[in-house]
Amino acid sequence: MSILSDFLREVDEGYAVINISGRVVYANDFMIKRGILKKDWEGKPYYECFNMLSFVSAIAECIAEKKRIKTLVEHEDVGYSVDLFPAKDGILLRITDITQLKRYERSKKEFIANVSHELKTPITIIKSILETLIEEEQDEKKKNMLERALRRSEDMKSLVEDLLIITKLESGEEKLGKESVNLWEVVELVFDDIMEMAQDKKVQLINRVDKSFKVYADQEKLTLLLLNLVDNGVKYNKMNGEVVVNAYIQDTYAVIEVSDTGIGIPKEHLPFVFERFYRVDSSRSKEVGGTGLGLSIVKHIALSHGGKVQVESKEGEGSRFRVFLPLK
Ligand SMILES: Nc1ncnc2c1ncn2[C@@H]1O[C@H](COP(=O)(O)OP(=O)(O)OP(=O)(O)O)[C@@H](O)[C@H]1O
Ligand SMILES: [Mg+2]
Structure with missing residues (x-):
């Protein structure tokens, strides 16, 4: 045990334990030295001991949801990665400095x-x-x-x-000019741009969006987003394939769906396709050209609208990308 406490005293990470009644019962030196916890923390309720509110809300969430929580806490120039593990008799909190x-x-x-x-x-x-x-x-x-x-x-x-x-x-330097945009028209414009490439591959472009469907978006950015998704849908398709664009309302979002009948994305690659420069495998990507930035642009455009992106795919069968944009 003494090895463990020596280690916890010296280590460059913060550890704390909060018991079942919400009191801080253990904290290592890191927590005090970094000013994360107040000096007189021992046995006090967690919401009285932490100097930053973000820690308090993360702990409250972990207590309420009883599940492991990973989050980032940023304060001025300093950044911490926070990991909370719920257990039978309390919560273990681990903090890593990610400022560098x-x-x-x-x-x-x-x-x-x-x-x-x-x-x-x-x-x-x-x-x-x-x-x-x-x-x-x-x-x-x-x-x-x-x-x-x-x-x-x-x-x-x-x-x-x-x-x-x-x-x-x-x-966040790019200001969005959000307005009510007719999605069907944008999809038609995007199809016009991609038409030549689609014809070369005999890929059919199908616009299933309702002609009156409106999204609240920056038209130029939305066009760029769709251009990238439809471009991929054609580029990674098979001869005589299809790319379908569809849209519907779900909860508080307008959902735009771009589906294709292409080569698909292997499961292990799915979590990474929205990262900059990520290309699934260089041999198949080399044939078609590209830099691996398209989906990263798609993600950032969705995020800057307060939305999100999702992908599902089956190798050999095709992929479906969903873009969620908040309703006005
Ligand atoms: N619809 C799709 N079907 C199959 N694979 C896809 C699809 N969309 C993307 N991918 C895979 O994900 C990778 C990343 O796509 P992304 O659009 O970011 O880059 P890219 O198409 O390679 O280059 P570019 O920057 O020109 O768009 C691609 O290289 C491809 O392997
Ligand atoms: Mg692309």
């Missing part, structure tokens, strides 16, 4: 934002020079090479644009 991790994440995002910003102008210049050269070039072989270079610079341009959109959405 947060700083690292922030500087990574700033770095990406700055690099993307700096690349935008040179790429636009390279693109327009290549376009002029292609127009003037008579030699077929050289023209071919220039066209290849142009396609790669277009890929670079869309990568940089995607990164800039994500950066803006994440920072």
Whole structure:
């Protein structure tokens, strides 16, 4: 036991135990040193001992729901990851300092934002020079090479644009112009954009949205969200497949559904597909091109509207993405 208490005293994590009657009966030094608990905590009710209200509400939730709770508590520049384990005779609280991790994440995002910003102008210049050269070039072989270079610079341009959109959405800097939008019309516009690619694969695009269905959204962002989902629906489909867009009301949300009859996503990959740069397997993704930012943009657009996204999929059969947007 003394090894355990020595360890708990030295360790760079916070531990506390709250008994069944809601009193703090154990806390290690970390909890006091970091100012998480007041000095005279011993035997007092938990809601009188914690300095930050977020801890109190997390503990209250754990007591009420009797289930393990994981949450983040942020205070000024400091961030804590909080883990609460309910047991028969009380609750164990574990706190990890994630301030460094947060700083690292922030500087990574700033770095990406700055690099993307700096690349935008040179790429636009390279693109327009290549376009002029292609127009003037008579030699077929050289023209071919220039066209290849142009396609790669277009890929670079869309990568940089995607990164800039994500950066803006994440920072909350991008203001949404929400209005009542006719979803059927937006879906038709998106289908027009994707039509050529769909025809190449003989994939049918089906708009099942009711012509009077309205969503409360930023029209431009909503279009971008649907473009990414329908683009994936076609890109990861089989020849002669289908992509169907549908919408309905569920509780306080307008739900937009994009389903396809494509190759599907293996179960183990599903939790990660909305992460930046995540691509299911490089061999199948390489054939179709892309950077793995599309679904991350979809997620951020939904979140910035106060909504959420869900996916279900069966390998070999197809996928269904659902976007929930709060009603006005
Ligand atoms: N409808 C779908 N069916 C099967 N797999 C999908 C589907 N949508 C996404 N995926 C998988 O999830 C990965 C991430 O999708 P995401 O749209 O973020 O990136 P991407 O399509 O590879 O590139 P881009 O940035 O051009 O959209 C894809 O690489 C693909 O493997
Ligand atoms: Mg995509």
